[in-house]
Amino acid sequence: MTNLRRLNLGNNRLTGEISADLGDLTNLQYLDFSDNQFTGEIPADLGDLTNLRRLVLSDNQFTGERLTQIGKLYRLEVLDLSNNRLTEDIPEGFWNLTNLRRLNLGNNRLTGEISADLEDLTNLQYLDFSNNQFNGEIPEDLRDLYDLRELNLSNNQFTGEIPADLEGLARLGQLDLSNNRLDGNIPEDLSAWFLWNG
Structure with a gap:
């Protein structure tokens, strides 16, 4: 099956850990294991699938801290690891995935501050x-994600003020910063943006 380009096992009741042999399917461009009951860590061999454009492992029970290998998948356009039990800071390699259009890490146990290198993901439309x-402050570098349509940072521990530069995201249609520890005033330019887009 080494010629396999698309593998979709989503929405089943599959269990257990993902075999390291998955890394042998080097022609894969689309991989979807979402909505199952997979456990354990995401295998390091996943980093060998450098032709992947779409990787969806959402709604499982993946745990651990081994996400560094995903930073090798430089062709990725869609990455969805939401609704798992992942625990660590986002590895620096993630910010090399400059082809990403959709990035969903929601509903995990990820920690740390968001790197300013997020600004390199200029093709992002959904975050x-x-x-x-x-935790930490919401990075002002979000202003460089000109193509962003949806931004959801809710239910974290972000502190500080809302970055005024968010008003420069002209294509942004949905913004959710609820349930954080933000303070200060709503920036004047952003208030005008709310009214214009309301």
């Missing part, structure tokens, strides 16, 4: 980091 344990 969801909700329901984690991220």
